[in-house]
Amino acid sequence: MSQSEPPGGVFGLSYDGETRVSEALKLVSTAIIVLVGAWPIYWMTQLAFTQYETVESAVTVFPTPDIFTFDNFNVLTDPEMYTYMFNTVVVAIGTIVTVVLVSLIAGYGLARLEFPQKENFARILLIGYLFSPIVIGIPLYQIWQNIGLLGTRFGLIIALSAISMPFAVWLMWKYIMTIPEAHEEAAWVDGASRWRGFRDVVVPQCRPAIIAAALFAFALAWNDFTFAQILLPQTETTTFAPGILRAMGQAQFLPDAYLMAISLAMTLPPLLFAYFMQSYLLKGFQVRAL
Amino acid sequence: MASETGESIRPGRTYIPWDDLPVQRETIAGIGTVLPVVVLYLLIAVLPIVFAFWASLHEIHTLNPEWQWAGLSNYREVLEISTFWGSLWRGIVYMVGSTLLQLGVGLWMALVLNRITRGQKLLTAVVFTAYLIPTIIVSLVAMRVFDPAGGVFQMIGAEWLGLWGGREAPLGSRDWAMRLLILIGTWKFAVFVTIFTLAQLRAIPDRFYEAAKVCGANRWQMFRDITLPRLVGIVTVVVLLRSVFMFNKFDIIWQLTEGGPGNATTTLPVLAYKTVYTEQAYGLANAISVVMFLFLFASAIIYFKIFNPSEEVETTT
Numbered sequence: 347m348s349q350s351e352p353p354g355g356v357f358g359l360s361y362d363g364e365t366r367v368s369e370a371l372k373l374v375s376t377a378i379i380v381l382v383g384a385w386p387i388y389w390m391t392q393l394a395f396t397q398y399e400t401v402e403s404a405v406t407v408f409p410t411p412d413i414f415t416f417d418n419f420n421v422l423t424d425p426e427m428y429t430y431m432f433n434t435v436v437v438a439i440g441t442i443v444t445v446v447l448v449s450l451i452a453g454y455g456l457a458r459l460e461f462p463q464k465e466n467f468a469r470i471l472l473i474g475y476l477f478s479p480i481v482i483g484i485p486l487y488q489i490w491q492n493i494g495l496l497g498t499r500f501g502l503i504i505a506l507s508a509i510s511m512p513f514a515v516w517l518m519w520k521y522i523m524t525i526p527e528a529h530e531e532a533a534w535v536d537g538a539s540r541w542r543g544f545r546d547v548v549v550p551q552c553r554p555a556i557i558a559a560a561l562f563a564f565a566l567a568w569n570d571f572t573f574a575q576i577l578l579p580q581t582e583t584t585t586f587a588p589g590i591l592r593a594m595g596q597a598q599f600l601p602d603a604y605l606m607a608i609s610l611a612m613t614l615p616p617l618l619f620a621y622f623m624q625s626y627l628l629k630g631f632q633v634r635a636l
Numbered sequence: 637m638a639s640e641t642g643e644s645i646r647p648g649r650t651y652i653p654w655d656d657l658p659v660q661r662e663t664i665a666g667i668g669t670v671l672p673v674v675v676l677y678l679l680i681a682v683l684p685i686v687f688a689f690w691a692s693l694h695e696i697h698t699l700n701p702e703w704q705w706a707g708l709s710n711y712r713e714v715l716e717i718s719t720f721w722g723s724l725w726r727g728i729v730y731m732v733g734s735t736l737l738q739l740g741v742g743l744w745m746a747l748v749l750n751r752i753t754r755g756q757k758l759l760t761a762v763v764f765t766a767y768l769i770p771t772i773i774v775s776l777v778a779m780r781v782f783d784p785a786g787g788v789f790q791m792i793g794a795e796w797l798g799l800w801g802g803r804e805a806p807l808g809s810r811d812w813a814m815r816l817l818i819l820i821g822t823w824k825f826a827v828f829v830t831i832f833t834l835a836q837l838r839a840i841p842d843r844f845y846e847a848a849k850v851c852g853a854n855r856w857q858m859f860r861d862i863t864l865p866r867l868v869g870i871v872t873v874v875v876l877l878r879s880v881f882m883f884n885k886f887d888i889i890w891q892l893t894e895g896g897p898g899n900a901t902t903t904l905p906v907l908a909y910k911t912v913y914t915e916q917a918y919g920l921a922n923a924i925s926v927v928m929f930l931f932l933f934a935s936a937i938i939y940f941k942i943f944n945p946s947e948e949v950e951t952t953t
Contacts, residue, residue: 361854364854364855368855372751372752375744375748376748376752376755376759379745379748379749379762379763380758380759383762383763383765383766384762386774386777386781386823387765387769389780389781389788390776390777390780393780400786401786402785402786403785403786404786405786405788405791448672448673448676449673451672452669452670452672452673454669455665455666455667455668455669456669459662459663459665459666459669460662460663460666461662461663461667462663464666467670469940470677471673471677472939472940474681476880476932476935476936476939477680477681478880478881478884478905478928478932479884479886479887480884480886480905480908480909480925480928481685481688481884481905481925481929481932482680482681482684482685484688484908484909484912484918484921484922484925485683485684485685485687485688485691485922485925486684487912488687488691488918489683489684489687504676504679504680505680508676508681509680511673511676511677515673540665564768565767565768568770569768569770569771571770571771571772571886571887571890571891572886572887575887575890576909586770586772587770587771587772587887587891590772590776591772591891602779602780602783605776606776606777606780609776609777612770612773613769613770613773616765616768616769616770617761617765617768617769619768620761620767620768621757621761624757624761627764628835
């Protein structure tokens with residue numbers, strides 16, 4: 347070991363040796379993460395293209411031409427499945443719109459306006475992280491029944507919006523604080539009202555935060571099972587997650603290959619978002635909206 | 637709303653004497669902006685919890701909501717039924733096992749992702765997919781691969797490793813159901829730990845490491861003295877949040893095992909759900925809900941003791 351190198355590494359390795367070991371570990375780790383992370387998605391995809399009789403009877407690794415088929419995707423045109431997916435899309439869009447609107451306005455208020463108990467409000471907001479769908483859902487079942495929201499997509503949308511709030515509001519708040527207030531002041535000097543300043547100066551600059559909040563709202567709505575299971579008890583109005591579970595319990599004929607095909611269809615939007623919008627996702631977390 | 641330009645004094649519009657009001661206009665506007673959030677919270681959090689407490693004092697049939705005053709007898713019943721204590725114990729096993737595993741895997745992934753130079757975009761996408769993919773799809777794939785008829789993991793476990801019998805469904809086995817639930821959950825939820833710790837790791841300036849290198853520190857020392865102290869805070873918060881989330885986990889357990897075989901994977905949320913829909917005892921279920929809420933509440937207090945949000949409020953990132 348020459349004099350210029352830092353002395354004594356882990357296990358008595360030289361600094362270069364240490365670098366080599368850590369590089370190797372990093373490579374192995376990356377390989378494991380990619381394999382374990384991507385494997386279920388690959389497996390789902392290959393099963394979705396395999397004939398359902400084969401899926402039920404043998405382990406196949408790749409849909410070779412003799413067992414390859416598109417027929418599994420016919421299940422997507424099944425009216426029941428179509429309704430479930432349509433409901434999920436409606437709930438996701440409704441949740442995104444509600445979350446973005448409410449959190450933008452609240453974030454603006456927290457960042458720009460002074461009002462008493464502001465800090466305490468932010469503090470209480472964080473309790474929202476601890477809301478559990480099962481604890482809230484059981485009482486909500488009767489409450490929604492009494493006010494007629496049980497079994498409506500609207501009832502599910504408000505429940506999901508509420509539990510997205512802590513993340514979305516903190517994100518908007520922190521983000522709006524990074525926009526110089528001088529931009530708005532310039533607009534006010536030119537005669538804009540506070541509302542105009544908000545709409546034409548702040549909102550356009552919030553685009554990354556809006557996309558991040560929308561993505562998180564989407565993830566929550568797309569993911570939700572517990573709320574939908576409790577709050578949408580009728581089969582016709584329910585969303586994908588509880589719907590497919592009920593269909594599995596009731597259907598005479600629903601092979602696993604069909605389930606894989608429909609799962610693949612439901613996975614595509616999140617996959618595309620994860621790939622093309624990850625910079626926004628990371629930004630959302632970097633603002634540290636905890 | 638009135639504006640600075642005086643547009644508001646248009647005819648036909650009520651003039652609000654802002655200067656005569658006891659509160660400042662900004663205060664009203666400020667409270668107005670957060671009002672929707674407050675309404676949502678009241679409706680989705682405060683109201684259900686008050687309602688659950690009130691309902692837990694009654695004897696209620698789920699489908700025939702005739703409330704009969706029962707006092708505290710539901711709570712007495714909750715504490716007496718053997719399933720409650722069993723579920724609590726299984727819930728704690730599930731919570732501790734999942735949280736530890738997720739923490740280990742999640743931290744490891746964050747450290748690797750932070751140091752990686754090539755293919756970061758793809759790797760981040762893979763990691764985020766687990767976060768965005770619906771739980772039900774994770775469950776469907778898991779049920780497929782552990783199916784005795786043509787499931788690949790069932791085959792590997794039975795034929796190669798001999799962990800269970802050839803015709804046996806591991807998700808329906810008393811020995812394996814809980815372990816598999818923890819493992820399958822970790823695939824999806826470890827990413828939560830990764831995302832939060834990665835944000836923290838990215839915030840450590842490179843010059844810290846350069847300075848340590850100049851001073852002759854090795855990699856382990858750098859990790860121990862620079863990285864680890866910075867992570868302690870966020871890891872505490874993540875462990876607390878993950879524990880609470882896993883203690884309240886309902887979806888993945890219900891989808892994979894419905895609490896079975898027998899009661900082998902029945903945790904408190906599953907027990908509460910079963911009490912509503914299988915036993916039709918809505919009042920009793922609410923009593924379980926209230927007990928779970930008390931657990932959440934205690935966690936919230938610890939959360940605020942450890943992690944002071946007002947520090948966040950003061951920073952102007």
